[in-house]
Amino acid sequence: MSRLGWVASIGLALMLPVMAAEPGVKTEVVGGTVSAIPQRTSVRLDLTAEGALHLRCAGSDIAIPFNKVNTLEYGQNVSRRYAAALLISPMFLLSKSRKHFVTLGYEDAAGKQQALVFRVAKGDIRAVLTGLEARTGRRVEYQDSEARKAGKG
DSSP states (O other): OOHHHHHHHHHHHHHHHHHTOOSSEEEEEEEESOTTSOTTEEEEEEOOSSSEEEEEETTEEEEEEGGGEEEEEEEEEEEEOHHHHHHTOGGGGGSEEEEEEEEEEEEOTTSOEEEEEEEEOGGGHHHHHHHHHHHHOOOOEESSHHHHHHHHO
16 A cells, blocks of 8 residues: 555544534433433434424434524533542632533423423533524523623633
């Protein structure tokens, strides 16, 4: 195999995982009224489809039409890192742990109000909030000024 062919083979091998990546953002459902998705379930929140938000988990795909979403809320849970302070260093008492939560309210096909609460990673929260606002036409309601600062940047 020529040197160029060998380099091309390595490049293709390195790109395969990127090309095989699923669309959407990895989140965790931490609560809600939808019985098809148990709490503490890891799901992919996909906002790229034309007319609906898709939740993909364990082989199932739940679609929520964007026009049926009627509430969007963002909040944080801020806590001190007590366990790390006890186990590693008291300096961890100076830092805070922030968890980011998005609540999505919508009307299901039967006309009943449903809600889902997602935990979103820090690096993904702005993209998720912006995408939800753009696709649903709804404004995100912030629980407090700290959440507003984190959500808007």
